[in-house]
Amino acid sequence: MTKETTSRSRKPKRGQTREALMAAALELVVKKAPFSALSLREVTKKAGVVPTAFYRHFPDMSALGLTLLDESFRTLRHMMRQVRQEELPNERMLRGSLEVYFNYVRNNRAHFLFVSKELAGGTPTMRNAIRREIRMFTNELAMDMARFPFLNHVNAEDLQMMAGLVVNNVTALTQEMLELEEIDETGQQEVLMTAEKQLRLIYFGVGMWRSDKSSS
Amino acid sequence: MTKETTSRSRKPKRGQTREALMAAALELVVKKAPFSALSLREVTKKAGVVPTAFYRHFPDMSALGLTLLDESFRTLRHMMRQVRQEELPNERMLRGSLEVYFNYVRNNRAHFLFVSKELAGGTPTMRNAIRREIRMFTNELAMDMARFPFLNHVNAEDLQMMAGLVVNNVTALTQEMLELEEIDETGQQEVLMTAEKQLRLIYFGVGMWRSDKSSS
């Protein structure tokens, strides 16, 4: 209280164990198995620490998992906000956004692999948390689209449907990309080109769309 | 050799163990964890048989997994062939096909859950096997589309791209459907309606598409 340091972190003899545990888990996810199949002991072993040390930082493995999930999406959210700041959509911007996104995927391969494998295979808690994050992206994309003049005649429900279409596909293509070897640059280029075409096709379909039956 | 029975199956004192093991594994996938997280012992326990009996039918768990995978896709392939026999596509047929498909998903929930959870989280062998099956569906869909007169001007590569777009989305919606409770019929109806709209939007985009840069 009297000191100026407002009860900051107190360093032990070596204080990077928490980060080491997170890094070890991610490394095992990349080269061994989905997070939900990792054992507490192998994570601590990879982190170079004794099993019981784990409990100094997380109550159990699922807590570690939720922390990794948060870490995975926080930077992604930040990046997507920047991408979406850009001007109105056209085919040039579409390509650019995809390049930025897939580049981000490549630079954060471990985190995306972690999320991808837990999305369907994790605990119910984990699955719901991930699906909530993805739904947030969908909502934000739908809100962005609502600002485009040429989509004025599309009602909110249909905007959500369109955003879902985009997110579903980008998600699938991300997983396809993650299956490729890191060095397979031509394969990654192909996925990128496919993605661009698919989103352009969606873009065409959106242009044709008329929201008939519901409130506009 | 001399007998007319050409070395048929020989019944033990009780011979449904193989099927019991497969059923037990599927049941555990539905209500406990992805197949890759199941232990040999809990599967045999659920099947009402001693652990070592497992080896009379499968060399290891991964062999059981591949058998379940085959079982999952064989009937699905058969059904899809029938659906695709139908006449030219229009919006009426689109709705019908989706209803047939999602009804099939609902009636084979365990198999789809099994596949869905292994698609990203299984062993490399399992993942590749599943992705190969899905790629086959995409190819067949692309071939079907090639027969439609109004797609004459679309080249093979773009047909593949379009089929991939459809399959990606149906896959994602299937997983969304599997996350719903079995009794949540209104939720399932919503997914079906969203699916219909999304595929109709793709249908519009396909109509606008021109394959410019490649060989037509």
Place this chain on the structure above:
DNA sequence: ATTTTAAGTCAACACCTGTACACTTAAATT
């Protein structure tokens, strides 16, 4: 009727798992 064989059981093994408990130690607080 006898033999062969597929399909089941039982006991045992070496290993890995999560976690409780007591102990140490170094940094931060006082």
Place this chain on the structure above:
DNA sequence: AATTTAAGTGTACAGGTGTTGACTTAAAAT
């Protein structure tokens, strides 16, 4: 300088794991 406390270690235990080998049994083949 003394004390408190967060973060590390070591030991131990009960329980689950895959797989072995030897034994039993009933059905099929001879």
